[in-house]
Structure formats: structure tokens, C-alpha cells
């Protein structure tokens with residue numbers, strides 16, 4: 001055993017695995033060895049909370065039980081099924097990778113780390129998690145949870161590639177012979193349940209006796225946090241209605257690429273001249289990691305009878321009101337669409353005039 005292994009001692013690993021056997025949570029994806037099921041869960045869990053993923057995961061796996069099922073589905077349809085999970089590039093990458101699984105690997109997910117890394121959207125973390133959980137490969141999957149635990153155990157305020165490589169070697173050298181992926185799962189769950197980013201529950205921690213940050217009373221200061229600057233934006237939104245149709249624009253770039261939205265009023269040529277307001281709707285918040293957008297929707301109808309022709313970047317189309325439900329929309333826009341239906345503001349509802 002070399003010095004690197006001392007970043008995670010044999011005693012710590014034993015205590016951690018024992019804790020995992022007793023207190024590890026039985027998530028819907030925890031017990032499976034099926035690589036597609038593991039892959040989907042790891043992709044969904046990136047940047048989305050466990051509670052949000054749990055119900056969505058089961059639905060997705062019923063709908064797409066194999067990569068082949070996803071590969072043969074159109075983008076609008078699988079993005080609609082991903083709705084609410086955010087970061088829609090993940091779904092697009094998953095679908096592209098599913099297509100490659102079918103074309104290059106005959107529908108079977110490869111076990112080699114290098115083959116996995118060659119697929120769209122698969123970085124070191126997912127390749128390691130997938131190969132260790134499904135194929136018992138000794139690859140350490142180090143995510144934010146693992147980094148935070150390693151830093152606190154060793155009292156390290158910062159983190160860099162060389163420390164990560166040393167920690168990786170330590171985890172890999174300590175992995176149990178049988179089901180080596182259990183150590184990856186134990187580290188992840190300790191980070192999710194006990195060694196939390198804020199206010200870690202050190203009294204319940206199986207590693208409490210050997211944790212330098214705890215011994216020094218610095219567990220809340222490690223890792224050092226950079227102050228996040230959140231940019232606040234205001235976007236006046238136009239829900240354009242013409243008889244029984246609603247206008248939607250397709251996003252052509254950004255993290256919601258491919259999703260359908262109500263356009264910003266500023267993007268519509270001669271807006272004031274051609275459209276008149278019927279009513280304003282409640283403001284919706286669209287929050288991302290670095291910015292918070294306040295969407296201010298209003299319902300508009302043509303000022304002069306017929307709706308004027310116009311073009312928008314990314315394209316757009318008039319949709320029959322009942323067709324709104326078929327197209328994928330970011331959550332905040334789906335809520336705006338829900339307002340139309342909830343308040344009987346959609347056109348073509350008997351007895352409603354706008």
C-alpha cells in the first residue's frame with residue numbers, strides 16, 4: 001500500500017461499508033446490476049435532487065426500458081418525458097449515446113471504460129460509476145460528494161487534479177473484491193445523507209473519529225466556498241393567441257435547446273403596433289445555477305383582426321391549444337401554459353371570450 005492509500009485508510013473503508021450495509025438507502029436504482037438502468041439514474045442525478053429523480057426515473061424506465069427504445073423516439077417526445085428534470089442536454093446526449101449503442105454495439109452497453117467514455121455525455125464519473133456498479137470494474141467514481149468527504153477527512157481546503165488522482169488511487173486500492181462498486185455507492189450516500197455540504201451530521205458519521213476537519217472544528221469551512229453571483233433577469237413574455245391557436249417558439253441554443261417556449265415580447269417585430277393585451281398572468285421564476293429569470297407573461301390577441309405574419313430566431317409555430325401538452329417546455333413555461341388552462345383562458349373553451 002502506498003502513501004496515496006492513506007487518504008482513505010482500511011479502517012475508514014471498513015467503517016464506511018458497515019455503515020452503508022446498515023443505513024444505505026434502497027433507491028429504485030440501488031440494487032440493479034442492469035447497466036442501462038444504472039446509466040439513466042446517474043445521468044438524472046447529475047444536477048437534479050434525489051427526490052425529484054425518484055418518481056421520474058421509474059416512469060422513464062417504463063417508457064424506455066432499453067437504449068433501443070430511446071434511440072427510436074423523436075426529440076420532441078423524449079424531451080417531453082424529461083420535462084421537469086432540467087438541463088435538457090443530458091436527455092439529448094443520452095438519446096445520441098443510445099443510438100450509438102444500437103449502431104456500434106448491437107444494442108448492448110459495453111463494459112470497457114474506454115468504450116463508455118467514447119459515448120456522448122459520458123465523462124469519467126459516469127463511466128466509472130457504470131462500470132463499477134454493473135460490471136464490477138475497479139473504477140472510483142468521484143463526484144462532489146466524494147471530493148467533499150476527502151477534503152474534510154484530510155482537512156484540505158482546496159482540491160486539484162493531483163489530489164483527485166491520489167484520492168482515486170486510494171479508493172481503487174481499497175475497493176472490496178466482491179462488488180467493488182459498493183465503496184463508490186457508500187461514499188456517495190455518505191455525502192448525500194451525512195457529510196452534507198452545509199451542517200454535516202458528524203455525530204452520525206462512521207468516519208467521525210478519524211476526520212481531521214471535525215477534530216479541528218472546521219467541517220463547516222471545508223471545502224472553501226466561492227460566493228455565487230446570481231444574475232437576476234426580467235423577461236416580458238407574450239402568450240399570443242389567435243382564435244384557437246397559441247404561438248410557440250423553439251429554443252435554438254442554450255440549456256433549453258429544442259424546448260418550446262412563449263416568445264419574449266422584445267423579439268416580436270412591431271409588437272405594440274400589432275398586438276393588444278388581454279390580461280397579465282402571475283410572474284414565474286425560471287432559476288438556473290447562475291441566473292434567475294423572472295418571466296412576466298401576458299396574454300395578447302391581434303390588434304387588427306388577423307394575426308400578422310412574423311419570423312423569430314429558432315423558428316416558431318402556431319399550435320392548436322390542445323396540442324400544447326404534446327410539446328416539451330421548460331418547467332416555468334409549462335406553468336404558464338397551466339395558467340391558461342386553469343383559469344379557462346385558453347381559447348375555444350365554451351363560454352370563454354378573450
Ligand code: SF4
Nearest residue numbers: 195202205208211219
Ligand atoms: S465527521 Fe463530519 S465532516 Fe468528517 S466526514 Fe464525517 S460528516 Fe463529514
